Amino acid sequence: MWVIVHTCVGLAIASLVQRPFWQVALLVIASHVLLDLLPHWDYTQTRHALRWGWLDFLAALATLTVLLLAGYPWSVVLMGPISGAPDFDVLFYVVNDGRGRKWFPSHWDGFPHGHCGKGPGIALQMAIVAVSLTVVVVAH
Numbered sequence: 185m186w187v188i189v190h191t192c193v194g195l196a197i198a199s200l201v202q203r204p205f206w207q208v209a210l211l212v213i214a215s216h217v218l219l220d221l222l223p224h225w226d227y228t229q230t231r232h233a234l235r236w237g238w239l240d241f242l243a244a245l246a247t248l249t250v251l252l253l254a255g256y257p258w259s260v261v262l263m264g265p266i267s268g269a270p271d272f273d274v275l276f277y278v279v280n281d282g283r284g285r286k287w288f289p290s291h292w293d294g295f296p297h298g299h300c301g302k303g304p305g306i307a308l309q310m311a312i313v314a315v316s317l318t319v320v321v322v323a324h
């Protein structure tokens with residue numbers, strides 16, 4: 185699933201859960217695994233994977249920047265990148281032309297990674313982003 189989706193879900197979880205930082209961090213990393221199970225469309229198998237990846241990364245960075253400028257606490261904002269961080273191994277894999285090994289369990293070949301067509305896959309991810317950002321705004 186896209187980094188922006190993981191980022192926004194991490195932000196939403198951090199906005200809702202009032203627990204110590206490390207416990208919230210574990211929750212958002214667990215959410216990464218669960219989100220990767222959902223049927224979605226990944227750009228990593230496309231010809232323009234790096235271009236999509238940059239857009240994805242910049243969207244996540246812009247979201248985090250807006251929240252910081254709006255005064256959201258660091259304890260919430262940091263959960264965005266923590267939630268998306270496991271996708272760095274997908275980035276390294278794509279940059280290395282599909283050579284090497286992915287370390288995060290939901291990226292392993294044997295993991296039941298969710299897939300679907302481009303239209304529904306993008307729509308689902310945008311819906312998750314919209315719901316997550318609504319939670320972030322309403323919770324603060």
Ligand SMILES: [Zn+2]
Pocket residue numbers: 185216220270271290291
């Ligand atoms: Zn992932």
